[in-house]
Amino acid sequence: MHLRVRKNKGEKIRKRLIGEDALDERMEVERDNRYLYFPLKKRVQYPDTRIVERAGVEKDARPKSLKESLSGTLSSGDLEYVPSSFDVIGDIAILEIPAKLEGKKEIVAKSLLKTFRNINVVAAKETRVSSEYRIRHVEVIAGERRTKTLHREHGCIYRLDVESAYFSPRLSAERLRVAKKVKKDERVLVMFAGVGPYAVLIAKKINPKEVIAVELNPDAVRYMGINVSLNRVNVEVIEGDVRVETPKLGRFNRIIMPLPKDAGDFLDVALPALKKDGVVHFYDFSHSREESIKKVRSLTEKLGYGIKVLDAVKCGSYNPSLNRICVDFKIDDHLE
Ligand SMILES: C[S@@+](CC[C@H](N)C(=O)[O-])C[C@H]1O[C@@H](n2cnc3c(N)ncnc32)[C@H](O)[C@@H]1O
Known part of the structure; x- marks a missing residue:
């Protein structure tokens, strides 16, 4: 059950639905050229709107962060050490694995792969950037076994090997x-x-x-x-x-x-x-x-x-x- 609403009334109706606990937040709000379709938990009656039947689209229930994806798998003590950010070069994620998580790095890396669809390789930083060439050695810990990728930035593309x-x-x-x-x-x-x-x-x-x-x-x-x-x-x-x-x-x-x-x-x-x-x-x-x-x-x-x-x-x-x-x-x- 969805509520069809003209686009220019969308924000006002959305707030009203939330206020009345009528919006089904497990489903996506859909749209076409003229209307928004709010998924409903219960029937409502507002002026200039109409109840319509649609198949509906379930929201992507995947976790939004690496930490969230690991809750339930790692102990709360370990979760504290899960990095909150990491570099993404092309489709390679480069993580700094804290010593406390060394034994669980594969679990962390696999969870990252599952959570972020754009990542195909997860690598751990092995050392700080060092040497004249400023190279960083990495260890591939999940996904495809490679360190080469194609990175996009400001409309340019760069082929590179994160290790060399x-x-x-x-x-x-x-x-x-x-x-x-x-x-x-x-x-x-x-x-x-x-x-x-x-x-x-x-x-x-x-x-x-x-x-x-x-x-x-x-x-x-x-x-x-x-x-x-x-x-x-x-x-x-x-x-x-x-x-x-x-x-x-x-x-x-x-x-x-x-x-x-x-x-x-x-x-x-x-x-x-x-x-x-x-x-x-x-x-x-x-x-x-x-x-x-x-x-x-x-x-x-x-x-x-x-x-x-x-x-x-x-x-x-x-x-x-x-x-x-x-x-x-x-x-x-x-x-x-
Ligand atoms: C910090 S990186 C910067 C690379 C690049 N400009 C970027 O922003 O991605 C520094 C680079 O300088 C190079 N380099 C170091 N000493 C150099 C030198 N004497 N002459 C030319 N290149 C050098 C290293 O090999 C490395 O690729």
């Missing part, structure tokens, strides 16, 4: 923020370019005069090449060390430096490659925006440059006390 190259879906909004600043006539250098998420996005959204991306990890470079082709964009991909390659590339209107721990060690090659009025997006891990600005000022001053800070944004975190900060700046004057 760095990629963080958490930086998606930050990449878009930077991309939106790029102008058509710019030459852009993406240092530490990974599998290409800055370079491809900028080329796709803005298609500026030139985008050059430099990356050291051969696996990441191979995927970046694939991603440039997949997205049909114009990016020059260079495999090599930023320190060696940058001086060969001329001057840029914009240089992106997404290597938070060590970007400071490369300012000596980045700054001479900047055009007048060129902008640097400098990534850092620190406790505050002020701390990062101070660091950038001090590093650039040591190199003989005065800078103008355009912005400093918090765009993630490394751990509960260390933020990922991007300082956008341009060179104000040469101090020497």
Whole structure:
């Protein structure tokens, strides 16, 4: 039994049905071009509405979170340790399994697979991101045995292997923020370019005069090449060390430096490659925006440059006390 209601009266009627405990919340509210159909627990009579018979659609009763899906399977003590969030790269979920749940990680992973239809692989983070390539080893604990996937972000697609190259879906909004600043006539250098998420996005959204991306990890470079082709964009991909390659590339209107721990060690090659009025997006891990600005000022001053800070944004975190900060700046004057 359903109550047929004109769409413009829907909200008012819904509230009234809930108030009178007449709405059957186990069933979906259905709709067509003109009407909403509210599933009823009991007969009601409201002006301008009509009781109609429909088959009805049961609501998806699947749990909404990983924790919810495990209640009843794990003890309440164990439930406390179930992660409330995890990264999703393509169809791979990457979880941090707390030591307390180590013996139950397969139960957790299988439950995650059942709960989220878009996930086909569940992997556990084995170590913190480490090494020059910023790679994270993972252990596949449920689903298909693979670490390769296809990730979608802002209308671009990225083929990648979560084990052989760095990629963080958490930086998606930050990449878009930077991309939106790029102008058509710019030459852009993406240092530490990974599998290409800055370079491809900028080329796709803005298609500026030139985008050059430099990356050291051969696996990441191979995927970046694939991603440039997949997205049909114009990016020059260079495999090599930023320190060696940058001086060969001329001057840029914009240089992106997404290597938070060590970007400071490369300012000596980045700054001479900047055009007048060129902008640097400098990534850092620190406790505050002020701390990062101070660091950038001090590093650039040591190199003989005065800078103008355009912005400093918090765009993630490394751990509960260390933020990922991007300082956008341009060179104000040469101090020497
Ligand atoms: C934190 S990741 C960022 C990757 C990518 N920009 C992204 O946002 O997904 C840093 C990348 O810099 C690369 N890298 C580290 N040192 C480098 C260097 N000296 N020259 C070029 N690339 C380097 C690493 O291999 C890694 O892929």
